[in-house]
Amino acid sequence: MTEKTMRPSTYAIIEPEEASKLIYENVAQVGVEEISLLEGNGRILAEDIYAIGDMPPFDTTAVDGYALLWEDGIETRLIIGERTAGKVSDVTVVAGTAVRIMTGAPLPSGANSVIMVEDTSEDNKKLIVRKLPQASDNIRPTGQDLQAGQLVLKAGITLNAAELGLIATVNRPRFQAVRRPRIAIISTGDEIVEPGEVAAYGQIYDSNRFSLVAAVRNAGAEAVSLGIAPDTREGLKNLVERALAEYDGLVTSGGVSVGKLDLVKDLLEEMGTIHFGRVNLKPGKPLTFVTVEVDGKRKPVFGLPGFPVSSLVSFELFVRPALLKMGGFAELSRPVLQVRTEHVIKHSPERNEFVRAIVTSHYDPETSNYWYSARTTGAQTSSRLLSMLGANALLKLVPGSNEIAEGSIVSAILIEQI
Numbered sequence: 399m400t401e402k403t404m405r406p407s408t409y410a411i412i413e414p415e416e417a418s419k420l421i422y423e424n425v426a427q428v429g430v431e432e433i434s435l436l437e438g439n440g441r442i443l444a445e446d447i448y449a450i451g452d453m454p455p456f457d458t459t460a461v462d463g464y465a466l467l468w469e470d471g472i473e474t475r476l477i478i479g480e481r482t483a484g485k486v487s488d489v490t491v492v493a494g495t496a497v498r499i500m501t502g503a504p505l506p507s508g509a510n511s512v513i514m515v516e517d518t519s520e521d522n523k524k525l526i527v528r529k530l531p532q533a534s535d536n537i538r539p540t541g542q543d544l545q546a547g548q549l550v551l552k553a554g555i556t557l558n559a560a561e562l563g564l565i566a567t568v569n570r571p572r573f574q575a576v577r578r579p580r581i582a583i584i585s586t587g588d589e590i591v592e593p594g595e596v597a598a599y600g601q602i603y604d605s606n607r608f609s610l611v612a613a614v615r616n617a618g619a620e621a622v623s624l625g626i627a628p629d630t631r632e633g634l635k636n637l638v639e640r641a642l643a644e645y646d647g648l649v650t651s652g653g654v655s656v657g658k659l660d661l662v663k664d665l666l667e668e669m670g671t672i673h674f675g676r677v678n679l680k681p682g683k684p685l686t687f688v689t690v691e692v693d694g695k696r697k698p699v700f701g702l703p704g705f706p707v708s709s710l711v712s713f714e715l716f717v718r719p720a721l722l723k724m725g726g727f728a729e730l731s732r733p734v735l736q737v738r739t740e741h742v743i744k745h746s747p748e749r750n751e752f753v754r755a756i757v758t759s760h761y762d763p764e765t766s767n768y769w770y771s772a773r774t775t776g777a778q779t780s781s782r783l784l785s786m787l788g789a790n791a792l793l794k795l796v797p798g799s800n801e802i803a804e805g806s807i808v809s810a811i812l813i814e815q816i
């Protein structure tokens with residue numbers, strides 16, 4: 399890399415769809431690892447899970463009550479024993495008898511019905527039945543919920559409360575899951591200082607790294623903050639090399655524009671393949687995507703722009719889906735809704751503008767349908783992080799005009815639940 403001067407960028411400006419495609423084609427799932435049940439929440443299952451036995455493994459009762467023979471009708475029965483869950487006494491129900499039984503205890507042999515305690519009373523070892531029992535009442539037969547050999551969960555699903563309960567049910571304390579991508583995050587810039595330190599005149603506090611650590615974690619990946627690189631070739635190179643040696647990918651912010659000290663693109667060009675260096679996007683035009691071969695592995699580097707909103711919006715649109723793919727998630731895209739604008743919105747006539755907005759749902763009693771409206775979060779300058787605050791959507795405003803009329807229908811990418 400030679401001494402740099404300011405010059406217009408020579409990178410072609412590509413469309414957002416093309417950028418997404420290039421990223422999709424050049425990132426891959428990071429691999430699998432064995433994890434334990436308590437580590438499973440939110441992870442992606444990497445093997446098919448089968449039931450090794452039946453569930454329930456024995457005939458059992460769904461209620462607290464008495465195991466009996468339904469054919470005895472409403473006759474009073476002699477109580478000959480008791481079964482509680484987990485403690486199994488040896489007892490057989492015959493005509494005229496009953497066994498006290500608690501939910502989850504195995505059904506004693508001979509019994510063919512369970513009457514719930516609410517329909518009975520006891521009088522000196524005698525059971526008084528107040529409701530005519532029917533065959534099989536309240537019995538959960540062996541294998542009612544799961545049968546031995548049954549496919550319970552397919553590889554590729556996201557593990558949540560129900561899925562983890564099922565894996566435990568089939569006695570799999572450890573299982574294969576997709577490894578979480580480990581992503582390094584670096585801020586760049588001589589003016590950027592660590593919060594908590596004293597910012598001299600001309601300096602500002604690093605905000606991008608903390609936003610990006612949170613955003614990376616929200617995309618199911620592990621985030622490792624590697625600090626702030628100065629605007630020198632050596633300083634930057636050291637941190638980037640360390641990141642690529644130790645982690646699955648790298649997200650940088652700043653230094654990708656056309657300023658004299660915007661060194662990130664030049665350095666990455668030397669180290670790997672630049673797939674694109676500019677996108678027809680506002681905010682986020684200088685977004686850069688690179689892959690670097692390290693020890694036979696191809697690692698992605700996302701060079702995000704420095705302005706906080708540019709960095710977060712380009713992360714949302716391009717890096718998040720990449721990290722989801724690396725982490726094995728099947729669904730990479732956010733839901734998109736058609737929404738009605740609540741006011742006039744000025745926008746770029748040349749670039750695809752992604753406007754931070756608040757989408758609200760409305761119920762229309764006449765049609766019994768919901769419809770959605772959107773208003774922006776105020777001034778949309780790319781430095782104003784407050785424009786992300788409260789936003790649950792990005793409105794995609796395509797080039798062509800510079801203004802969207804009130805009441806227009808536009809696409810809203812939902813970045814939060816509405």
Ligand code: AMP
Binds near residue numbers: 586657660
């Ligand atoms: P750059 O692309 O490096 O020229 O940065 C563009 C703008 O974003 C400049 O005003 C930077 O000071 C600002 N900026 C860059 N990095 C960060 C950061 N980590 N946190 C907050 N602002 C930043």
Ligand code: MG
Binds near residue numbers: 588653659
């Ligand atoms: Mg900079």
